[in-house]
Amino acid sequence: MRNPSALAALGVALIAALTLLPTPTVLAAVLAPLVIAGVLYASAQQRRELEAGRERFALIRGAAHIADADHSVQEVIERTRALLTPGYATTCEIALGPAAPPVYTARSVTAPLRSRGRDIGTLRLTAEHRVYGPDELEFAQLLGGRVALALENAGLFAELERVEAQLTTALDSLADAVTLQAADGHLLYANPAAAAMFGFDSPEALMATPPEQFAGRFDTFLDTGAPLALDQLPGRRVLRGETPEPLVVRAVDKHTGEERWRVVKATPAPGGLAVNVIEDITDVKRAEHTQRFLAQAGALLASSLDYEQTLNRIARLAVPRLADWCNVTLPEAGHLRSVALVHVDAARLDFAHEYQRRYPTPVTAPAAQRLLAGESLRVNDVTEEQLAALLPDPEQRAAVTEIGLRAFMAVPMRGAAGVIGAITFASAESGRTFSTEDLRLAEELGRRAGIAVENARLYRERSQIAATLQRGLLPDALPHIPGLRLSSLYRPAGAENLVGGDFYDAFPTEAGWMLLVGDVTGRGAEAAAQTGQARHTLRTAGQLLSDPAAALHQLNQALVDRRELAPCTVAILHVTARTTEVLCAGHPQPLLIRGGEPRPVGRHGPILGAWDDARWEAESLALEPGDVLVLYTDGVTDAVGPGERFGDERLLATLRGVTDAAGAVAAIDRALNAFQEGSRADDTAVLAMDLPVKTA
Amino acid sequence: MEAGPDFSVTRRRADDAVVVMPTGEIDVATADAFEAEIAAARTESSEIVLDLRRTTFMDSTAIRLVVALARDLGSTFAVVRGTGEVARLFELVGLDGRVRMVDTAPGE
Numbered sequence: 001m002r003n004p005s006a007l008a009a010l011g012v013a014l015i016a017a018l019t020l021l022p023t024p025t026v027l028a029a030v031l032a033p034l035v036i037a038g039v040l041y042a043s044a045q046q047r048r049e050l051e052a053g054r055e056r057f058a059l060i061r062g063a064a065h066i067a068d069a070d071h072s073v074q075e076v077i078e079r080t081r082a083l084l085t086p087g088y089a090t091t092c093e094i095a096l097g098p099a100a101p102p103v104y105t106a107r108s109v110t111a112p113l114r115s116r117g118r119d120i121g122t123l124r125l126t127a128e129h130r131v132y133g134p135d136e137l138e139f140a141q142l143l144g145g146r147v148a149l150a151l152e153n154a155g156l157f158a159e160l161e162r163v164e165a166q167l168t169t170a171l172d173s174l175a176d177a178v179t180l181q182a183a184d185g186h187l188l189y190a191n192p193a194a195a196a197m198f199g200f201d202s203p204e205a206l207m208a209t210p211p212e213q214f215a216g217r218f219d220t221f222l223d224t225g226a227p228l229a230l231d232q233l234p235g236r237r238v239l240r241g242e243t244p245e246p247l248v249v250r251a252v253d254k255h256t257g258e259e260r261w262r263v264v265k266a267t268p269a270p271g272g273l274a275v276n277v278i279e280d281i282t283d284v285k286r287a288e289h290t291q292r293f294l295a296q297a298g299a300l301l302a303s304s305l306d307y308e309q310t311l312n313r314i315a316r317l318a319v320p321r322l323a324d325w326c327n328v329t330l331p332e333a334g335h336l337r338s339v340a341l342v343h344v345d346a347a348r349l350d351f352a353h354e355y356q357r358r359y360p361t362p363v364t365a366p367a368a369q370r371l372l373a374g375e376s377l378r379v380n381d382v383t384e385e386q387l388a389a390l391l392p393d394p395e396q397r398a399a400v401t402e403i404g405l406r407a408f409m410a411v412p413m414r415g416a417a418g419v420i421g422a423i424t425f426a427s428a429e430s431g432r433t434f435s436t437e438d439l440r441l442a443e444e445l446g447r448r449a450g451i452a453v454e455n456a457r458l459y460r461e462r463s464q465i466a467a468t469l470q471r472g473l474l475p476d477a478l479p480h481i482p483g484l485r486l487s488s489l490y491r492p493a494g495a496e497n498l499v500g501g502d503f504y505d506a507f508p509t510e511a512g513w514m515l516l517v518g519d520v521t522g523r524g525a526e527a528a529a530q531t532g533q534a535r536h537t538l539r540t541a542g543q544l545l546s547d548p549a550a551a552l553h554q555l556n557q558a559l560v561d562r563r564e565l566a567p568c569t570v571a572i573l574h575v576t577a578r579t580t581e582v583l584c585a586g587h588p589q590p591l592l593i594r595g596g597e598p599r600p601v602g603r604h605g606p607i608l609g610a611w612d613d614a615r616w617e618a619e620s621l622a623l624e625p626g627d628v629l630v631l632y633t634d635g636v637t638d639a640v641g642p643g644e645r646f647g648d649e650r651l652l653a654t655l656r657g658v659t660d661a662a663g664a665v666a667a668i669d670r671a672l673n674a675f676q677e678g679s680r681a682d683d684t685a686v687l688a689m690d691l692p693v694k695t696a
Numbered sequence: 697m698e699a700g701p702d703f704s705v706t707r708r709r710a711d712d713a714v715v716v717m718p719t720g721e722i723d724v725a726t727a728d729a730f731e732a733e734i735a736a737a738r739t740e741s742s743e744i745v746l747d748l749r750r751t752t753f754m755d756s757t758a759i760r761l762v763v764a765l766a767r768d769l770g771s772t773f774a775v776v777r778g779t780g781e782v783a784r785l786f787e788l789v790g791l792d793g794r795v796r797m798v799d800t801a802p803g804e
Contacts, residue, residue, distance in 0.1 A: 493724075501756075521760035567763045569756065569789070586759070586789035606790030610763045614790070638723065638755050645753065682724060682755065 056139050059088060063146035073154045080147050089125035094147065096121040104137035111137070111144035115152040123147055177278040180269065181235045185211050188273065197262075197278060199253070218251040234266035238274035248281070257380070257406065257433035261285035283437075290441050293321065297445055301452035305459050312340040314449055315423075320344040322438065323425035325352065328413075328449070330421040335360040336368055339421075344429060355403075359396045366390060371412050371422040376443055378409040380433040404428040409439050411446035415454035423449065473503040473531050481506070481513050481689075484575065487661035489669055489686040491635065501527040501566075502633045502683035503535045509546040512576035516542075517631040517687050519587070521607075522566035533558075534568050534608075548572040548583045549616045552608060556585070559609030567609035571602065571631050574618070575689070580629070581618040586610075588637065591655060592621065593628040593664065598655040601629075628690040630655060630664050635684030641675040650675070661688035705733045710803035713743040717801075721753035731761055742769060747801045748778030754785055766795045776801050 062083040066076055077094045084092045089109075099112030099119040107127055113120040123144045171178050177194035179187050187194075190203040198214045200206040206214065212230065220228040230236065234244035246265040252258070263279045300313045315326040324344040329336035338356045343349045361368050367377060367390045379386055382405050384397075391397050408426040412419040423446050427433065434442075478486040486506055501520030506513060516538060520531045534555060541554035552570060559565045569586035582590055586607025589600035605616040632651075639646040654671040658664045665688050672684065703720035714737040722730050737744050744765060748754075754762075765773045774796040777783065786792050 519756055521756040521763075563767070566760050584788075588788065604788050604790060606794065607759065607763060610767055610790075611794060634756055638753075 052133070055088065056143075059083060059143060060146060063143060063150060067146060067150035067153050071150070071154050073151055076147070076150045076154045080150070084125065084143075086129075088127075090128045091124075091126045093124040094121060094151075095124070096151070098122070100124075102137055102141055104132065104134065104140075106131045108132070109136055109140040111140040113144050113148035113151065115145065115148035118152070120148040120151050175280070177276070177280075179235075179276045179278075181211075181239065181266075181274040181276055183239055183272050185236065185239070187211070194278065197260075197280065217255065218253055221250045221252075223248045223250070234264050235274045235276040238266040238268050239272070250285075252432065254431070257427070257431045258435070259432060286437050286441075289321070290437070290444075293317065293441065294444060294448070297448060301448055305456045307453045307456035308339050310452060310456070311449060312342070314445065315340040315342040318342070318423075318425060318445070320430065322442065323408075323432075323434075324428050324430050325408075325424070325426040327352075327356070327424045327426075328421065329361070329424070330413075330453075331363050331368075331372065334364075335362055336422060351403075355399055359391075359393065359399070367410065368422070371410055372419050374412050374414065374419050376409065376411045376439060376446075378407075378434055378436075378439045380407040382407060406431055407433045409434045409442055411439070411442045413446045413450035413453060415450045417454075420450055420453055422446070473528065473535060475505055475507075479506055479508070479513075481508075483691070484513070485661050485690050485692055486515070487665040487688045489665045489684070491669075491672070491684040493683050501531050501568075502635060502685035503531045504631070504685045504687040505535050505539055506687065507539050507543060509543055509574065511546050512574060514538075514542045514548060514551075515573040515575065515629075515631060515687055515689055516570055517587070517633055517685050518568055518570040519633045519635075519683075519685075520566055520568045527566065530565055530568075534570075538570065538572075542572075548574045548581055549618060552583060552585050552605075552616050553614075556608045556614055557612065560612040565609060567607045569607055573629060573631065573689070575623075578623055580621050580623055582621055583616050583618050585614075585616055588632065588634060591630045591632075591652070593630065593655055593658050594624065594626070596657040596659065598630070598652050598658075623691050625691050625693040626659065628655075628658060628661055628664055628688060630661075630668075631687045632668070633683065633685045635682040636668060636672065636686065638682060639672055639676050639684070641677055646672065646675055659690075660692070661690040664688040664690075703729065705730055707733055707737055707740075708803075709740070710745070710801065712741060713745050713802050714741045715745045715747055715801045715803070717747040717750060719750040722751060722758035723753065723755045724757055727755075727757040727761070730758060734761055734765065743772045744769060745774045745776060745798070745801055747776040748782050749776055751778050751782050753781050754778075759785065759789055759791075762791065762795075763789070766791065771796060774798050 063080065066079045066083070071079065073096070080094060081092045094113070096113075097119075098121070099114050100110050100122040102112060103110040109125045109132055111123045111125075113123055123140065125140065171191045174191055174193055177197045178189075178191045179194050180189035182188050187207045190206045192203055195201065195203045195206040198206055199217060200209070200214070215230055222228050222232075228249055232247070234247050237244040244266060246263050249262050249264060251260050251262060253260070259282070260280060261282045261284070263281050265277045265279070266274050269275045296317055297314055300317065301310055303310065303313075311328045315328055318326040319342045326340070326342045327338055328340040329338050331337070337360070338353075341349070341352050341356060343352050363369070363372060370377060382400075387397050387400060387405075391400065403426075406427045408424060410422055410424040413421040413423060423442065425434070425438075425442055474488075474490060478488055488504060490502070490504070501522055502518070503520075504515075504517040506515045508514075518531075518534055518538070520527045520534055522530065537555045537558055538551050541551035542548065545551060545554075552572070555568065555570070559568060567586070570583075571585075571587040571590050572581075572583045573590065574581040574583075582602030583605060584590075584602045585605050589602045589604070591598045592601045601621055602619045603617050606614040608614070637646050637648055637651055650671070651668070654667050655664055658667055665686055668686050703718070703722070703726040705716065705718040708715050708717075716733055716737050718726075718730055718733075720726070734744075746762065746765065762775070775786075775791075775798070777797050777799060778786070786795075786797075
């Protein structure tokens, strides 16, 4: 301790240690006397050093004070200059920017301003009235550290202010509502979004209102539909010390009837407060509901071709989700006839029907005219004037008033050819109003319902056309042929119920009777159309020429000439007195059952419509009483059953022991019913004849 | 019987010809896939070989397509003979003797 410079170093170190402590002022107050007392023991020679230490201590303390307070950078510079001049230095320059290396002369000291390893600037001191000692450089560096810290704090403070300003701006411009809630539930802070959400002009107005009061503006429900109690809100639960999950709520403005969906989140804040963040998810929810609604509507519309029933289901879907009432109307005999009418309260349905009955809307009514022209209508907060414009009849207006009609919207149902009806949605009891999104959803529903109705109508028409075509494929009734008995079976392809390509016929010729079955190798309406043509060509040619081979030739020529037509297979019997000719054109051979034993008859001949030089040879067969002949299409043998197709062998087995035409047809029908799995893939036609055994 | 899943059809090039080989049953359920393959083959070449050795069943829908090939392509269409049901159907429809029948596909 005898070494003056060592003592000075200790003083510097102590001061440094003191000022680096978090609460330097307090500790300094305690420790400074110790330092001073210690130094008092030093020799008189060291007194000068002590003076210097005292000065330095005061300077460091002063710098620490500057660093502690919330000053701006400029204030720090000014206060530092005031601290150091004119006592310690004549001039004091603080240059922000790069830190210069420490330099010492008798009249000047330069020290870097560095804080936490970061360059802040340079401190330059000059003295005209004193001479700096060699240890001055070390002190200046220490002082530089304090000043740098003060400058940095000032910068941080400014940064903090900036961040706070930014945060406020951010909160103010945030779409989500943010509030800070005190333990008693009232609001300490609210951003403009929160004010707007609860219908206030400013956050101040919201904060001045007791929560119970502004919450009371809404009917609020949980996602489940149950009413929400104020205590269930996450903010209240946070204030009670709980950790609530975000809550999805639906709020209906009691005044405007507007419906909003919100997610309410709350987190605790220091001081026993709760921060609420309320996100408006109405658009998301609407989109979700719209999608779900339309998906369900789509499924309903696709589920049935009975459109009146379907429209009823759609109306049921709309109530109460979209409206309290839903009425679907179709124009009929000058009025919009209600085909589906649903009310949220089943008890009021009678009244609704009665209303419809008493006040059917004529298609000439202004509202009907606009709807049928493709326009949508939407009226919220229905007024007397609006009602008067739409409903000229005062009695009808009175009825509507009695319902308590609050709002309604009506949309056209559109088909490809235009408007085919309208759907009306109305609100009364719920007090809800219809937003533009609701209208858009209703319009979409109208569009889809329109298409569904049109499809159902087209389907009905198509079914009728198909039935008509079907009749063209088959003779109206099998003719009565003396000495022969006929029996037939026609099983159209299942599933899409499209008329297919199988046909049969029986008609007289000059020489006897022609019996035939055929199969056009296509499917659907085209095949059906062609089937009628094939049947009639064979019938006309057969009757004119009385020659089955010539009839086949005629049809073959017609098909070959028109390449777009599908090839066709036919089996023909030409039955005369006691014989029959059998011809096959690409067709399975007919079966002759004689004595209960079936066997194929006739020769294979080429399919019709493939080659213009095709020829067919008849096999002539002498008939015996009791003979049964069965003509069939490949729908029989190709029928799909468990693991295999029906096939020739099974058909032969089915017909074994059969003694007449009716028995043959019945046996095949029974066997196919028992065998076939799934829907019928192909048409099936069977035509059978027998020659009854004459009984005496 | 699930006719659909058991059906597949391949198409390959062999010199100038395109060989189409259906495997399984060609009926209402699978005819569309078969028809699409035939249509693709016809855009690639006018010389088509239909390999029916792995075809276990054909109905009239399939026959319509074969007849169209025979009618449109004439001698540049050939069929690698099928067996059982398929061979019987060719006989029934009269395609035997009208269509060039071969025992192996080109490139074998």
